[in-house]
């Protein structure tokens with residue numbers, strides 16, 4: 001159900017607002033009334049917040065932080081990043097995890113551990129704005145609004161303007 005691969009352009013042009021609309025369409029098809037959205041901080045949490053609103057859902061979505069379960073915790077320590085907030089009962093829940101960019105799969109592994117610290121969900125699915133390949137773990141998205149191939153030297157992250165609109169930040173290492 002994911003979009004076909006987008007050919008990697010020499011100069012990457014990713015329209016985050018267009019991809020958001022594609023994500024909204026995909027997520028709408030994945031939802032049941034019992035599904036809870038939970039976004040990975042920070043880009044995924046922004047996506048979940050806007051999706052929750054655009055889907056006309058009550059309350060706030062969950063926020064998941066990978067900080068406590070990162071496999072490089074020893075090197076990085078605890079960054080002053082947002083904390084996990086899950087405003088629903090995790091036991092038995094159907095959880096749809098949102099993230100901006102799926103890359104190695106390590107963040108997803110970490111937030112799954114985080115989620116299971118709060119309970120035993122009935123199911124967990126993953127929807128992302130961009131799948132950039134480069135997986136190091138057996139993780140896949142149930143929905144990706146776009147698939148792109150990027151050189152390892154480039155980092156890609158979602159940014160949010162003051163008016164709430166999205167764009168991508170591409171950085172050369």
Ligand SMILES: O=c1cc[nH]c(=O)[nH]1
Pocket residue numbers: 066069070071072106107108110
């Ligand atoms: O656990 C994690 C998550 C993201 N990136 C890493 O290198 N490790």
